Amino acid sequence: MKVAVLIKQTPDTAELPKVSVAEAQSGDLQATMVINPWDEFAAEEAIDLKERFDFETAAISLGSEGETDALKHALAMGVDSAVLVDERIIDNGDEWTTAEALAEAVKTEGDVALVLTGKMSVDGNSGVIYAGVACKLGWDLLVNVTKVVDIVDGKLIAEQVFEGGQETVEAPLPLVVSVAKEINEPRYPSFMGIRKASRAKIPLLGNDDLRIRPAYASHWRNLVKPERERVQARIFDGDSVEEKAARLADALLAEKVI
Amino acid sequence: MVSSAQLLYTEEHEMIRKMAYDFTRNEVMPIIAEHDRNHTFPYDLLPKMAQLGFLGICLPTRYGGAGMDFLSFGIVSEALEYGDSSVRETIAVHLALHALPIFQWGTEEQKEAFLPDLASGAHIACFGLTEPGAGSDVAAIQTRARRDGDAYILTGEKMWITLADVADRFLVFAKTHPDKGARGITAFLLERGWDGLTTGAIEGKMGVRASNTGWINMQDVRVPAAHRLGEEGEGFKIAMSCLDNARFGVAAGSVGIIRACIDESVNYALQRKTFGKPIAEHQLIQQMIAQMQQDLDIGELLVWKAGILKNRGVRNTRETSMAKWFCTEAARRAADNAVQIHGAYGYSDEYNVERHLRNTKSAVIYEGTSQIHTLLQAAYALGLRQDRPLRCPMPAYDPDVWQ
Numbered sequence: 127m128k129v130a131v132l133i134k135q136t137p138d139t140a141e142l143p144k145v146s147v148a149e150a151q152s153g154d155l156q157a158t159m160v161i162n163p164w165d166e167f168a169a170e171e172a173i174d175l176k177e178r179f180d181f182e183t184a185a186i187s188l189g190s191e192g193e194t195d196a197l198k199h200a201l202a203m204g205v206d207s208a209v210l211v212d213e214r215i216i217d218n219g220d221e222w223t224t225a226e227a228l229a230e231a232v233k234t235e236g237d238v239a240l241v242l243t244g245k246m247s248v249d250g251n252s253g254v255i256y257a258g259v260a261c262k263l264g265w266d267l268l269v270n271v272t273k274v275v276d277i278v279d280g281k282l283i284a285e286q287v288f289e290g291g292q293e294t295v296e297a298p299l300p301l302v303v304s305v306a307k308e309i310n311e312p313r314y315p316s317f318m319g320i321r322k323a324s325r326a327k328i329p330l331l332g333n334d335d336l337r338i339r340p341a342y343a344s345h346w347r348n349l350v351k352p353e354r355e356r357v358q359a360r361i362f363d364g365d366s367v368e369e370k371a372a373r374l375a376d377a378l379l380a381e382k383v384i
Numbered sequence: 385m386v387s388s389a390q391l392l393y394t395e396e397h398e399m400i401r402k403m404a405y406d407f408t409r410n411e412v413m414p415i416i417a418e419h420d421r422n423h424t425f426p427y428d429l430l431p432k433m434a435q436l437g438f439l440g441i442c443l444p445t446r447y448g449g450a451g452m453d454f455l456s457f458g459i460v461s462e463a464l465e466y467g468d469s470s471v472r473e474t475i476a477v478h479l480a481l482h483a484l485p486i487f488q489w490g491t492e493e494q495k496e497a498f499l500p501d502l503a504s505g506a507h508i509a510c511f512g513l514t515e516p517g518a519g520s521d522v523a524a525i526q527t528r529a530r531r532d533g534d535a536y537i538l539t540g541e542k543m544w545i546t547l548a549d550v551a552d553r554f555l556v557f558a559k560t561h562p563d564k565g566a567r568g569i570t571a572f573l574l575e576r577g578w579d580g581l582t583t584g585a586i587e588g589k590m591g592v593r594a595s596n597t598g599w600i601n602m603q604d605v606r607v608p609a610a611h612r613l614g615e616e617g618e619g620f621k622i623a624m625s626c627l628d629n630a631r632f633g634v635a636a637g638s639v640g641i642i643r644a645c646i647d648e649s650v651n652y653a654l655q656r657k658t659f660g661k662p663i664a665e666h667q668l669i670q671q672m673i674a675q676m677q678q679d680l681d682i683g684e685l686l687v688w689k690a691g692i693l694k695n696r697g698v699r700n701t702r703e704t705s706m707a708k709w710f711c712t713e714a715a716r717r718a719a720d721n722a723v724q725i726h727g728a729y730g731y732s733d734e735y736n737v738e739r740h741l742r743n744t745k746s747a748v749i750y751e752g753t754s755q756i757h758t759l760l761q762a763a764y765a766l767g768l769r770q771d772r773p774l775r776c777p778m779p780a781y782d783p784d785v786w787q
Contacts, residue, residue, distance in 0.1 A: 160402075202399055315403045317437045317450040321787065324396035 128182040130232050131172040131205065132243040132259065134162040135189050135196035139248050147349045153190070161196035164244025166203075167305050170312040171274065172242050173204040179277055182206050184238075186231045188213050188224060194328045201323035202315030209234075212332040216341075221250075223341040225258025230336040232263060239299040240282065245270065245306060260302035268297055272308040392688050393455065400456050404463030407436065412467035413736075419594035420468065420739055423587070425550060426594055429471060434505025438464075438475055443487055444786040448500035451787035454694035458636035458687050465637030466644045469743035470595030472637040477546045478502070480629035481511035482555045486573070488778045489614045489622050498573065502553065511630075512542035512556035512600050513623050519544075520756050522557075522623060523566040527602065529558035536560070536612065538572060538605045544750075548598030549585045552576040555626075556600065557619045569619030573611040580605040591742030614776070621774060628701050628778075631708035631751045632690050638711035638747060639683045641740050645715075645722035646676045648737055652726055663725070672721040679714035686710055697780025699771050702764050709757035716744040 137157035246253035443449025527540025561568030653664035723730035763769035
């Protein structure tokens with residue numbers, strides 16, 4: 127049985143504000159590209175499940191040829207194999223088309239019982255890809271999972287959070303799961319993993335490998351960066367730490383922040 | 385366009401760089417200012433660094449190491465010192481000044497006996513050369529070792545020893561033949577718990593306050609002959625070869641400090657406004673930042689050059705000395721300028737740059753003062769000094785054998 131983890135390569139969050147409109151439009155980003163932080167939790171969970179249940183693990187990403195840093199990071203963490211889906215096959219398609227390409231790639235992996243993803247990407251922020259993948263595969267979907275309690279009798283038992291609470295749920299495999307950051311603490315790549323990853327040849331899946339139906343293409347006709355918010359700093363003075371804290375708390379209450 | 389990093393380093397190196405910098409940003413930087421302020425050693429970092437393989441990064445896997453090359457050791461040193469000198473020092477002392485000398489000079493039995501526990505972090509190790517009355521003048525050490533059957537009896541004191549109070553393994557140097565000067569020095573591997581061996585911490589340091597620095601006292605410590613490293617009288621050569629390893633880590637770490645000073649200064653200069661504009665637009669601020677960048681570019685190349693020579697098993701005493709001399713002085717300049725750019729804020733521990741400034745002062749003193757390196761370089765240039773082949777040269781890096 128196999129766990130597939132969907133991974134996106136995104137700009138380092140520290141460098142996101144530096145990405146220019148022209149770079150975003152051309153797709154030629156100068157920023158340091160890393161594994162989408164939300165997907166790193168999914169990769170860690172895949173490796174953890176591999177260690178707990180002896181699953182095979184595979185990382186799948188959609189991007190242009192050579193965009194393999196994020197996949198190699200997953201390999202270095204301990205994921206067994208990786209494939210890159212050539213983004214040209216979606217021909218500027220929207221999230222729905224992206225989901226279809228990723229779902230088709232999952233099918234090529236064979237005996238996949240579980241697809242893990244992060245909750246969103248830090249650049250696109252759509253937060254809908256995993257739902258599209260579940261729909262295209264025809265599998266059930268669990269979101270905001272904070273703990274995989276067990277996998278037994280063809281079912282996954284998990285804890286998930288929702289607004290105002292948490293519940294333990296049970297769902298039959300195969301399944302798509304989006305994980306929340308509370309689920310684990312991603313490990314650092316090991317030296318052995320780095321050696322393996324740096325030598326890995328990552329297959330590129332293109333039109334000959336995946337059949338994607340034509341879909342609506344999306345183009346950014348106009349792209350603007352949000353205005354920088356003007357922040358006014360206030361420093362609360364007082365004779366003691368308690369007095370300063372009390373004044374700060376009063377101000378936060380007045381602003382309805384707390 | 386190919387970046388300089390891509391020209392000089394492999395993809396494997398770049399992945400190590402990212403991992404090590406992530407470690408520093410996530411694990412070191414959030415806690416280190418408090419440890420520095422309180423003069424406490426960050427014990428929690430040791431098992432984390434051990435688990436990642438930092439403690440044996442450039443030791444072959446057959447001895448429990450990670451099997452990476454010397455450039456990787458430099459990269460990890462740079463990344464750790466980006467956070468704080470004290471953390472990088474731990475690796476330098478444990479690995480470069482203790483484990484690597486055993487790898488270079490030890491018998492096969494010693495390598496198999498000692499290296500795996502050092503690489504795993506089960507044992508933490510230090511290096512005892514400096515004494516209250518002997519620093520740069522190594523031949524003046526007073527610690528004595530007297531042969532007694534199948535053992536040696538060691539008596540003396542070591543001073544300014546990094547990790548003295550943390551380590552449980554000690555590489556110390558003592559005179560077995562006091563009348564022979566530098567040729568009468570022999571190296572020994574001691575263990576905590578042996579009768580007559582005591583350690584203590586030194587308080588009141590200007591910098592590297594999150595590092596443990598202390599003394600080792602030996603009162604008739606009985607050391608089995610099997611714990612002698614190298615031959616009798618070979619201690620001076622062993623000590624100098626140790627410095628070739630450690631100075632490389634110091635140089636690479638200093639590159640990390642320069643990078644940290646640039647990052648912090650650029651951030652600050654872009655935000656801080658005077659006379660109606662960011663101070664980054666003032667030319668005298670730009671001059672200081674440009675100087676840091678120039679030093680960074682030179683320092684990176686010097687470290688790379690020394691690392692490549694080490695990988696190839698080529699004697700690199702001169703090149704490593706040059707890298708250490710330049711990079712530590714450049715880091716001190718960078719930290720000084722970074723504090724200047726930060727103004728009054730830079731003078732407080734609210735920002736990291738004042739810590740870097742205090743730390744960099746130690747690096748121009750330890751592992752050979754800048755004055756010693758100046759004399760070394762002059763001696764090489766004037767033809768007054770030539771490095772002779774060692775009985776046990778550091779092996780070249782061979783991935784097929786080391787991994």
